[in-house]
Amino acid sequence: MISSQTVTAASDVAANYRGSDDDARRRLGFAGYFACFKGIVWREILRYLHQRERFLSALVRPLIWLFIFAAGFRQTLGISIIPPYETYVLYEEFIAPGLIAMILLFNAMQSSLSMVYDRETGTMRTLLVSPFPRSFLLLSKLLGGVSVALIQAYAFMLVAWFWGIAPPPITEVKLFTFYDAPSWAGGAIPTMTDPIVTSLFSVPSFIQPFAGYITVIPAIILAGLMLGSLALFISSVIKQLENFAGVMNFVIFPMFFASSALYPLWRIREASPMLFEICRLNPFTYATELIRFALYGQVDTVSLALVVGCTIAFLAAAVFAYNPSKGLIARRGGPGGSA
Amino acid sequence: MTTMASTGPADADRTPALVVSNVSHSFGERKVLDRVSLTVEQGAFVVLLGLNGAGKSTLFSLVTRLYDNVSGEITIRGFDVRRRPSQALQRLGVVFQSRTLDIDLTLMQNLKYHAALHGFAGRAATMRAKQALELVGLADRANEKVRALSGGQVRRVEIARSMMHHPDLLLLDEATVGLDLGSRESVMKIVRDLVAKERIGVLWATHLMDEVLRTDQVVILHKGVVLYNGPVPQLLTLTGTSSVREAFRAVTGTQTTIEEAA
Numbered sequence: 364m365i366s367s368q369t370v371t372a373a374s375d376v377a378a379n380y381r382g383s384d385d386d387a388r389r390r391l392g393f394a395g396y397f398a399c400f401k402g403i404v405w406r407e408i409l410r411y412l413h414q415r416e417r418f419l420s421a422l423v424r425p426l427i428w429l430f431i432f433a434a435g436f437r438q439t440l441g442i443s444i445i446p447p448y449e450t451y452v453l454y455e456e457f458i459a460p461g462l463i464a465m466i467l468l469f470n471a472m473q474s475s476l477s478m479v480y481d482r483e484t485g486t487m488r489t490l491l492v493s494p495f496p497r498s499f500l501l502l503s504k505l506l507g508g509v510s511v512a513l514i515q516a517y518a519f520m521l522v523a524w525f526w527g528i529a530p531p532p533i534t535e536v537k538l539f540t541f542y543d544a545p546s547w548a549g550g551a552i553p554t555m556t557d558p559i560v561t562s563l564f565s566v567p568s569f570i571q572p573f574a575g576y577i578t579v580i581p582a583i584i585l586a587g588l589m590l591g592s593l594a595l596f597i598s599s600v601i602k603q604l605e606n607f608a609g610v611m612n613f614v615i616f617p618m619f620f621a622s623s624a625l626y627p628l629w630r631i632r633e634a635s636p637m638l639f640e641i642c643r644l645n646p647f648t649y650a651t652e653l654i655r656f657a658l659y660g661q662v663d664t665v666s667l668a669l670v671v672g673c674t675i676a677f678l679a680a681a682v683f684a685y686n687p688s689k690g691l692i693a694r695r696g697g698p699g700g701s702a
Numbered sequence: 703m704t705t706m707a708s709t710g711p712a713d714a715d716r717t718p719a720l721v722v723s724n725v726s727h728s729f730g731e732r733k734v735l736d737r738v739s740l741t742v743e744q745g746a747f748v749v750l751l752g753l754n755g756a757g758k759s760t761l762f763s764l765v766t767r768l769y770d771n772v773s774g775e776i777t778i779r780g781f782d783v784r785r786r787p788s789q790a791l792q793r794l795g796v797v798f799q800s801r802t803l804d805i806d807l808t809l810m811q812n813l814k815y816h817a818a819l820h821g822f823a824g825r826a827a828t829m830r831a832k833q834a835l836e837l838v839g840l841a842d843r844a845n846e847k848v849r850a851l852s853g854g855q856v857r858r859v860e861i862a863r864s865m866m867h868h869p870d871l872l873l874l875d876e877a878t879v880g881l882d883l884g885s886r887e888s889v890m891k892i893v894r895d896l897v898a899k900e901r902i903g904v905l906w907a908t909h910l911m912d913e914v915l916r917t918d919q920v921v922i923l924h925k926g927v928v929l930y931n932g933p934v935p936q937l938l939t940l941t942g943t944s945s946v947r948e949a950f951r952a953v954t955g956t957q958t959t960i961e962e963a964a
Contacts, residue, residue, distance in 0.1 A: 402818020
């Protein structure tokens, strides 16, 4: 066998090249987490910038709704003054927040589907062999998708701005609280009759003209994260949804149409009380409302609470679906390459 | 420099790079691994030999924690992959059978992303990426897109990627599949040099008999069961054969040669 001297010499070399435990601990500290997060988000953005078709289709879709659908529809649908609007608004202005939410929904579905598809390929596996906790890795990946959606949303808002559709100047950021308990709650939840508006802080005058574009950022991030984790969970659970057509029919269209994105909820209530209740159960409604109010410098308390709650629930479910011992990867059978 | 007086299990200098003991795994009713045990010492080149479907990829999925091993134990440098996944995964580098690089991005962009996955950013990440590319002889192409590389070069970048965080254990899953003879040889040479110089432990999964050298340790995995585990010369003596190919056939009882079956 080899002498002990050679062993020591060799392991010295190894220790130098491979680094010590101290080194390892340091890189998994806060700076390491941040480096990892930044790396994942930056890669999503880099990848996105290389896919021009994806950028174009993500932009064209909401613009078609805005320029064609909304133009035709505004003659048939009168919008009354409902919060956050203080005057009559054009139908285009009404559906703009819904279209931003639609961008988030499409993007969430696309990136989550590709994550599930990637799971068996090397891309996802290299992510999962990172020493950081999986929940952190998935959250970073989802936020990478949200960053891409944010770029798309701003591109859309820019085009809409040229069309004259822009949020009004904002003088102060307000908290808006109004809740209309559903009929099936049977009086168990009290219904507020008047909305409570609380002023939070005033906006410096030089920001006021475009403040809506800033106040919408947290709403987009939160709504995007909720839809992203929902999409990730759905696509991990339902095997049949591996093609995009299925996702369109069974997830995107129902969520989009049965919500407050295209028409105010009171209008739906007049048409069908049952559909109204369905819209109220749809988390997409609250994503839309959160964005709608945020564009007007208002925080819709109920939507915020529901979106945060749903985000936590969906995220937990998505992380569970990826957990190796309990999750669906293990149950679905071996990797594609081994058969 | 640093005293290794901490209480981690990796203190003992000769803790094996990888220990798999008594690991079984099933997909539903189908048992894919049955009480598999093997050890990769530091500085050892271990060939995991088996037909496609023998359970090699499943074993890799368990070591990399894509699936959880429910029975048995897997440790990397003494760290249990289930109980201390973070410590275990820090010491593990993997070259997957499927592609992990983004072909539209440059080598550097790809490697920096993978450096980030291990917590490196900025200059440290750049430096490690450069070092890793030097290791596989592609330093001069750092700013080219992966798309511009040949199959063999892509594999070499994959190896560079897996070495960036200086792992103690390197897993390679059919790393030479689809490569021409010249590229295969250069990939194998790079990995064998790593074993000799850096004393990393390598587990090399393959179905290609000619990749086994006489000095290697070989583990024959067949239908989820380890049929042989030991040095090559002993395998030949035991089976009374003169080549690994014949020995494999004798041990597994298969009629076809392994390449044909693949």
